[in-house]
Amino acid sequence: MNHRTKDFLSIREKLGESLRLAGDRALVAEGDSLSLIRRLPSHSVSLILTDPPYHSTKKHSIYGDTSFNEDSDYLAWIREYAHEWRRVLRPNGSFFCFCASDLAARLEVLFAAEFNVLSHVVWTKPNDPGFDGWKGKMKKEALRQWYPHSERIIFAEPAVDGNLHRSPFAHFLREIRKQSGLSAHALAEAIGAYGKVNHGGAVSNWETGRNIPSRDQYSKICKAVLGTGRVVSMPSYEDAVRVFRASPAGEFTDIWTFPSVRPYKGKHPAEKPAALLEHAIDATSFPGDIVLDCFAGSGSTALAAVKLGRLAVAMEIDAKWAKTIADRVGLVSNSEPISVGANSRSHLKDNARRPKRPHLPLFEAGK
Secondary structure, three states: OOHHHHHHHHHHHHHHHHEEEEOOOEEEEEOOHHHHHOOOOOOOEEEEEEOOOOOOOOOOOOOOOOOOOOHHHHHHHHHHHHHHHHHHEEEEEEEEEEEOOOOHHHHHHHHOOOEEEEEEEEEEOOOOOOOOOOOOOOOHHHOOOOOOOOEEEEEEEEOOOOOOOOOHHHHHHHHHHHHHOOOHHHHHHHHOOOOOOOOOHHHHHHHHOOOOOOHHHHHHHHHHHHHOOOOOOOOOHHHHOOOOOOOOOOOOOOEEEOOOOOOOOOOOOOOOOHHHHHHHHHHHOOOOOEEEEOOOOOOHHHHHHHHOOOEEEEEEOOHHHHHHHHHHHHHHHOOOEOOOOOOOOOOOOOOOOOOOOOOOOOOOOOO
8 A cells, every 4th residue: 555545544534524425536525624624644635726715706606705804814714724735735745726816916925934836827718708707798998907807826835944945855855965974065976967166066956946856866866875874765756856747738838728617507606627627637746646625616626636547635615515526526436425414514714723833844755
């Protein structure tokens, strides 16, 4: 049994009676996700892809979208999530958060306390006339600012202090090199990455977070470090380096073009297109990785994750939609939805005292 499967089983145990679906490939939990995520083990999730209420849109059809009177209250609520997202995310994991354009800047600053914000993606929707919302209907002459046609997606990784770019891999490499007793100069020579000007060569760049080693270079790092006899084991490349696969055949810039989901009977009001979700998951996770969505809605993220061979964890506070997700995901994952008793549904604005920020540990050797 690999460690991802162990983490998945541990998450299933922690969520317990909140589960509406408890399968081998997908979990669907009903309840307040802030309370639910606090049950999850630290560093157990590889990818967080989530779509919280936008707040500024004030749509009564979306749970939580009208729950906050002030922007500051909403941001304080998201800050609680940010802390938990960082805690449960693996050091080489990735994080996506959908948001409205008018709050994106403040959310980006908020996330920067816990994460390295890597991209601010603009999702533009080339919808056909009649399916483009108010864009084609409104009186353009009445506008007092540019029409907010796009939505935003903030993409980030966990941050750790101690190097120039707050890189978790840079922190890991520096600490494991020191443990092995090798200097940056000696390690660079051992892997053939010696620089004529910078005697630490590529190693110095990796330890500041400027870039990452290739798979072959990482293999040579492992051989050199383990060869000292001071380090017992090293994590695999997949467990040490954050995965990111861009292709010129797909969306590789920070402008993503995907049409919105067309209206249909039973559509969730905030449903995101499957193609967009699959693109994000495929580029930033490996098959078998655990993908978490704390605001699961209709379950599109979980469906995309299962389709791509990942393990899905979906959380949804609305009982009707939690049942819908369990039914939909159960069909594609060959799992039977389960009945649950009365769930503990904490109020959306749970202001429980925030625990102290934990230090991000070294990558666990051998995992």
